[in-house]
Amino acid sequence: MSEPDPAADASASTEGGPSLDGRLQSFVGLSTGPTHRAPDPVNLPMIRHWIEAMGDRNPVYVDEEAARAAGFAGIIAPPTMLQAWIMRGLRTSQEADEARARGVETPGSPNDQLMAVLDEAGFTSVVATNCDQHYERPLVPGDRLEATSTIDAVSGEKKTGLGVGHFITTRLEFTDQDDQVVATMLFRILKFRPRPPAGSREAAAAPGTQSTLQAPPAERPKRPRPALTQDNSFFFEGARQHKLLIQRCAECGTLRHPPRPSCANCRSFDWDTVTASGRGTIYSYVVNHYPQVPAFDYPLVVALVELEEGTRLVANVSGITPDTVAIGTAVQVGFEAFDDVLTLPVFRPVVASAASGDASGETRKS
Amino acid sequence: MSDARHSFTGNTAIVGIGATEFSKESGRSELRLAVEAVDLALRDAGIEPGEVDGMVTFSSDTNPEIEIARSLGMGELTFFSRIHYGGGAGCATIQQAAMAVQSGVADVVVCYRAFNERSGNRFGAGVQNRPPAPNAETANFAWYAPFGLLTPAQWVAMAAQRYLHVTGATSEDLGRVAVADRKHAATNPKAWFYEKPITLEEHQASRWIVEPLHLLDCCQETDGGQALVVTSLERARDLPGTPVVIEAAAQGAGPGQEMMTSYYYDDLCGLGEMASVARQLWQTSGLSPADIQTAVLYDHFTPYVLYQLEELGFCGKGEAKDFVKDGNIELGGGLPINTHGGQLGEAYLHGMNGIAEGVRQVRGSSVNQVPDVHHALVTAGTGVPTSGLILGVDR
Numbered sequence: 138m139s140e141p142d143p144a145a146d147a148s149a150s151t152e153g154g155p156s157l158d159g160r161l162q163s164f165v166g167l168s169t170g171p172t173h174r175a176p177d178p179v180n181l182p183m184i185r186h187w188i189e190a191m192g193d194r195n196p197v198y199v200d201e202e203a204a205r206a207a208g209f210a211g212i213i214a215p216p217t218m219l220q221a222w223i224m225r226g227l228r229t230s231q232e233a234d235e236a237r238a239r240g241v242e243t244p245g246s247p248n249d250q251l252m253a254v255l256d257e258a259g260f261t262s263v264v265a266t267n268c269d270q271h272y273e274r275p276l277v278p279g280d281r282l283e284a285t286s287t288i289d290a291v292s293g294e295k296k297t298g299l300g301v302g303h304f305i306t307t308r309l310e311f312t313d314q315d316d317q318v319v320a321t322m323l324f325r326i327l328k329f330r331p332r333p334p335a336g337s338r339e340a341a342a343a344p345g346t347q348s349t350l351q352a353p354p355a356e357r358p359k360r361p362r363p364a365l366t367q368d369n370s371f372f373f374e375g376a377r378q379h380k381l382l383i384q385r386c387a388e389c390g391t392l393r394h395p396p397r398p399s400c401a402n403c404r405s406f407d408w409d410t411v412t413a414s415g416r417g418t419i420y421s422y423v424v425n426h427y428p429q430v431p432a433f434d435y436p437l438v439v440a441l442v443e444l445e446e447g448t449r450l451v452a453n454v455s456g457i458t459p460d461t462v463a464i465g466t467a468v469q470v471g472f473e474a475f476d477d478v479l480t481l482p483v484f485r486p487v488v489a490s491a492a493s494g495d496a497s498g499e500t501r502k503s
Numbered sequence: 504m505s506d507a508r509h510s511f512t513g514n515t516a517i518v519g520i521g522a523t524e525f526s527k528e529s530g531r532s533e534l535r536l537a538v539e540a541v542d543l544a545l546r547d548a549g550i551e552p553g554e555v556d557g558m559v560t561f562s563s564d565t566n567p568e569i570e571i572a573r574s575l576g577m578g579e580l581t582f583f584s585r586i587h588y589g590g591g592a593g594c595a596t597i598q599q600a601a602m603a604v605q606s607g608v609a610d611v612v613v614c615y616r617a618f619n620e621r622s623g624n625r626f627g628a629g630v631q632n633r634p635p636a637p638n639a640e641t642a643n644f645a646w647y648a649p650f651g652l653l654t655p656a657q658w659v660a661m662a663a664q665r666y667l668h669v670t671g672a673t674s675e676d677l678g679r680v681a682v683a684d685r686k687h688a689a690t691n692p693k694a695w696f697y698e699k700p701i702t703l704e705e706h707q708a709s710r711w712i713v714e715p716l717h718l719l720d721c722c723q724e725t726d727g728g729q730a731l732v733v734t735s736l737e738r739a740r741d742l743p744g745t746p747v748v749i750e751a752a753a754q755g756a757g758p759g760q761e762m763m764t765s766y767y768y769d770d771l772c773g774l775g776e777m778a779s780v781a782r783q784l785w786q787t788s789g790l791s792p793a794d795i796q797t798a799v800l801y802d803h804f805t806p807y808v809l810y811q812l813e814e815l816g817f818c819g820k821g822e823a824k825d826f827v828k829d830g831n832i833e834l835g836g837g838l839p840i841n842t843h844g845g846q847l848g849e850a851y852l853h854g855m856n857g858i859a860e861g862v863r864q865v866r867g868s869s870v871n872q873v874p875d876v877h878h879a880l881v882t883a884g885t886g887v888p889t890s891g892l893i894l895g896v897d898r
């Protein structure tokens with residue numbers, strides 16, 4: 138199966154024009170792309186790999202006599218191998234990935250275009266929900282398969298445990314060397330708008346369907362942990378207490394961040410900390426698009442904040458978008474607990490009318 | 504610090520270069536790539552493996568000196584040294600070799616770097632939920648990784664955003680570096696992007712990796728190996744090839760230096776490490792920017808090429824955006840840079856392939872030869888403690 142690329146270029150979509158639903162429905166019935174031709178005929182060695190990997194001990198897949206005793210003409214292939222026979226292989230996938238990485242834009246198939254339309258509309262995440270296979274006859278060694286796939290259905294907007302999204306059903310029809318249909322498959326994915334973390338994570342799968350149900354994504358992975366040493370751990374301890382601490386030389390009072398063991402100004406090894414006011418400005422920033430690490434929401438704004446005390450630190454900014462973030466924006470610190478261990482400062486823009494208010498402004502995640 | 508003439512200056516030379524093909528999947532071990540590159544460099548030099556007594560590489564290289572020595576039948580090694588700070592090590596390997604030769608510690612030193620950076624362990628690939636073992640290097644990432652600032656592109660972009668803001672340079676000015684590199688790669692058969700030039704429009708249309716960097720602002724990833732051979736100029740003159748004289752070689756770390764994240768000092772519009780290297784290169788060589796016919800400027804990401812043009816004095820502070828206009832850094836321009844295609848176009852070999860191009864330009868054997876090259880300047884990775892070289896013809 139070709140996996141939709143969440144980062145697929147959205148340039149193929151049209152500007153303005155009909156409603157999203159109208160645009161989505163216009164894809165129904167279109168071929169998703171070229172015909173998949175099995176690179177090899179159905180064969181015993183690959184069957185053997187499959188059943189060993191799957192731990193399937195049914196003898197009809199490898200033993201002629203057992204197969205005949207079970208009423209078949211000879212060995213048959215495991216039915217669920219259906220899709221394996223038309224897989225395009227690792228190298229082709231890698232080459233496609235590399236072409237994309239080099240910025241080579243391939244003419245988008247209807248499937249690519251559909252994904253791009255959904256990406257553009259903010260439905261950037263994807264999860265496979267379910268897959269139904271219907272078999273006309275068992276496959277036997279020597280069968281040479283082809284598969285055509287069409288976009289079978291695109292649902293209206295649905296609320297699911299993962300977030301709001303659209304189900305897309307793809308129908309694959311498998312034919313043999315005599316152009317006879319040997320199997321059909323319905324494969325359904327959910328393209329959804331990722332919700333902020335927390336809350337329930339019910340499976341988005343439609344109930345009552347048979348076979349290869351894929352698990353919904355696990356709980357959100359944790360943010361990378363800081364490596365803590367005797368020199369830097371005070372900062373993260375402070376953050377847990379919702380204090381933004383700056384290391385200060387106990388001798389000459391020079392502030393320093395990132396922390397280090399001694400003062401470059403007077404060479405004293407004695408230090409304490411001061412609690413910053415939390416007021417600062419965005420000195421620089423980036424908007425991360427790629428790679429996308431599951432612990433973060435993208436596009437991700439990361440800022441270099443210059444505190445009014447004079448030191449700078451890197452942190453995230455909430456209440457700001459890639460379009461509104463700007464160098465020079467006045468920000469105020471808050472704190473966010475990302476898991477039961479890691480609490481980090483998160484800045485937010487200072488709203489002009491509230492600028493004279495409480496300086497300790499904390500934001501809490503619901 | 505002494506800015507008097509370094510004793511190796513003008514007395515040592517690069518006499519051999521060798522490289523594997525540059526690919527995305529070498530299909531061979533990193534050690535084999537290293538051995539192939541060293542073998543080719545020694546053949547190029549006309550020096551037998553048994554004469555090699557010194558080796559220098561990066562601390563991040565996985566190929567032990569003794570493995571290469573055994574593989575090629577080298578004898579005793581009397582000098583081996585490794586340089587830290589990733590791509591910043593490149594030109595410093597040559598400096599180490601030159602110092603060893605000049606001091607008499609070794610006679611023939613091989614510098615090498617080989618990796619399967621694309622098909623094997625890719626840089627910046629690993630992010631784990633467990634905290635890394637705490638030490639000063641891993642603790643440094645505590646200020647970035649938990650906030651999602653995880654990759655070299657992101658670290659460079661933070662400085663670049665400020666640079667664009669302060670200088671008024673634009674993404675298109677960054678794109679001009681990529682266009683020049685890819686133009687040069689397009690006529691270099693060894694380059695991954697051979698016959699694949701890009702336009703400024705394609706640069707602008709390529710997807711964001713991390714704003715303000717597009718995909719085409721970022722260098723590629725490569726499998727391959729590159730080696731170079733250093734010996735005394737005296738010995739070099741007895742070898743079959745044309746000696747390429749080491750006219751200057753320097754390492755530098757700036758005040759407030761951090762590893763890719765020097766965000767806390769100064770205005771993010773300079774590279775303290777390159778300022779240090781530049782000052783040493785000019786003072787120890789007695790040369791000035793006007794004496795340089797071509798340069799290989801480390802181009803892991805386009806913004807730092809603009810910074811380097813300024814730090815090296817090819818133009819004034821904040822003026823690189825004007826310097827790179829109108830093809831000035833392309834073949835035929837005032838200062839053609841990265842004539843092999845750079846790391847955006849030829850290969851990402853941690854800058855070692857760039858030193859080889861500097862050697863070819865001085866020899867007069869580049870596929871994109873600049874006319875009348877007397878002095879070529881080469882730099883190593885920036886944003887980190889770095890190094891640089893001036894290579895010249897033997898007079």
Ligand SMILES: [Zn+2]
Nearest residue numbers: 386389400403
């Ligand atoms: Zn002090």
